[in-house]
Amino acid sequence: MKRRHQVVLFAVLLLSLTILSPSFDFRGSQLNQERDQEKDAFPGSSSRNEDAQAPLEIVVAMSDGEFKAFQKIAKEVAASQLVEINLRNEKPDTYKRVLDLEFSLGENGDIVLLDSEEVQYYAQKGYLYPLNGTTLSKSLGETVAGLRGMTEWNGYQWGMPFDFDPYIMAAHSSFLKKAGLQTLPHSKDQWAKLTQQAIAEGIPLIALNLNDVYGTSGWLHHLEPGMAPDQVKGAQNSSQTGDFQQGMQLMNQIQPYILVQADNPDFSSSADQKVTPMIVSLLSQLLNAEQSTVDKDSMERISIETLGPVNSRSLVITAGSVEAEEASRWIEGMTSAGTQLKWYQQTNRLPAKQQELDVESEKLAEHYDMTKGQSWFSTEDVPAATPESRALIIRSHQKVQQFLKGEITANQYVDSIRTTN
Numbered sequence: 543m544k545r546r547h548q549v550v551l552f553a554v555l556l557l558s559l560t561i562l563s564p565s566f567d568f569r570g571s572q573l574n575q576e577r578d579q580e581k582d583a584f585p586g587s588s589s590r591n592e593d594a595q596a597p598l599e600i601v602v603a604m605s606d607g608e609f610k611a612f613q614k615i616a617k618e619v620a621a622s623q624l625v626e627i628n629l630r631n632e633k634p635d636t637y638k639r640v641l642d643l644e645f646s647l648g649e650n651g652d653i654v655l656l657d658s659e660e661v662q663y664y665a666q667k668g669y670l671y672p673l674n675g676t677t678l679s680k681s682l683g684e685t686v687a688g689l690r691g692m693t694e695w696n697g698y699q700w701g702m703p704f705d706f707d708p709y710i711m712a713a714h715s716s717f718l719k720k721a722g723l724q725t726l727p728h729s730k731d732q733w734a735k736l737t738q739q740a741i742a743e744g745i746p747l748i749a750l751n752l753n754d755v756y757g758t759s760g761w762l763h764h765l766e767p768g769m770a771p772d773q774v775k776g777a778q779n780s781s782q783t784g785d786f787q788q789g790m791q792l793m794n795q796i797q798p799y800i801l802v803q804a805d806n807p808d809f810s811s812s813a814d815q816k817v818t819p820m821i822v823s824l825l826s827q828l829l830n831a832e833q834s835t836v837d838k839d840s841m842e843r844i845s846i847e848t849l850g851p852v853n854s855r856s857l858v859i860t861a862g863s864v865e866a867e868e869a870s871r872w873i874e875g876m877t878s879a880g881t882q883l884k885w886y887q888q889t890n891r892l893p894a895k896q897q898e899l900d901v902e903s904e905k906l907a908e909h910y911d912m913t914k915g916q917s918w919f920s921t922e923d924v925p926a927a928t929p930e931s932r933a934l935i936i937r938s939h940q941k942v943q944q945f946l947k948g949e950i951t952a953n954q955y956v957d958s959i960r961t962t963n
Contacts, residue, residue, distance in 0.1 A: 599651030
């Protein structure tokens with residue numbers, strides 16, 4: 543048979559196959575190979591039908607009150623972005639266990655609200671979808687740099703910062719002035735003046751939530767020269783060791799005047815307890831307490847200073863999602879300027895967009911005695927938080943609690959941290 547006839551016959555056969563099998567896709571083997579490679583790269587890939595237009599599955603962990611506000615806003619954004627959503631609210635105390643199980647089974651939905659410090663962990667596991675290739679890449683640059691850094695790994699951005707809540711130390715401005723201070727204390731001498739003032743008035747000096755590991759650690763970090771567990775451990779073999787003698791003296795000086803609580807402290811007083819003039823709290827807790835006060839005219843002026851640690855959350859797209867485009871549109875709507883401000887007004891968690899944060903920070907600086915333009919993040923020359931340092935803080939929390947309750951001295955606290963593996 544001549545070559546020309548062979549070519550014609552092959553063309554006829556190919557056309558016949560195409561007519562008989564209209565669904566045949568010559569790229570099928572290549573596409574299947576690409577999808578297999580994606581599943582190898584992302585072990586959390588879902589088996590959901592990729593052609594199905596299912597609603598976006600969104601998983602969060604919030605209090606009932608916060609979730610009610612989130613639900614309303616989330617549905618408004620979904621309607622404006624022309625996407626359908628299903629929301630699921632898990633219990634905060636079991637959230638991580640639920641996520642780990644669902645990620646391992648590939649049943650993790652489309653969008654998850656994560657603590658920002660957890661984003662890198664899940665990205666390294668291959669459970670998340672990088673945002674660089676989505677429409678979110680344009681608006682990522684508008685977010686607060688300190689939050690954005692928490693969600694970066696391996697040259698990619700794995701989460702969109704949604705909100706944050708900084709730890710603060712707050713005091714009645716009048717109490718500081720009676721002790722001869724214009725600002726919150728930083729040195730041992732300034733703490734000594736405040737302690738003497740508390741003794742003179744017969745009141746505790748400062749109230750702390752005994753069970754808040756990051757709040758108590760943030761306060762210890764603030765003490766000179768920095769007495770948080772990770773700092774004590776890090777300075778064990780350094781030239782700073784001698785400085786810790788001063789730090790332990792300061793801790794022992796303050797210890798008898800610490801009021802420990804099982805929940806979050808505020809400035810309210812009861813019949814059997816005088817007002818504690820200083821507290822360590824999340825900013826949102828202070829704002830919530832002030833907004834619920836009936837007699838606004840009786841409120842004292844309050845001084846505020848940040849303690850460094852922030853409670854931040856980010857929205858992520860899971861690697862198993864087949865609706866990445868719709869997911870990115872919804873997240874874009876949730877992190878828009880208008881939505882960010884609406885969320886802040888309802889929850890008192892600060893917006894993650896820099897421009898909106900600047901506006902709200904100005905308002906707070908006018909309402910409270912705080913340095914104008916003060917950063918919500920630690921400006922001290924300290925190493926960035928790592929998974930190892932956070933793990934040490936959690937392991938050492940029992941010793942912190944024992945010190946705060948007066949069961950051990952500062953010296954015993956430091957010795958126990960230095961021997962912690």
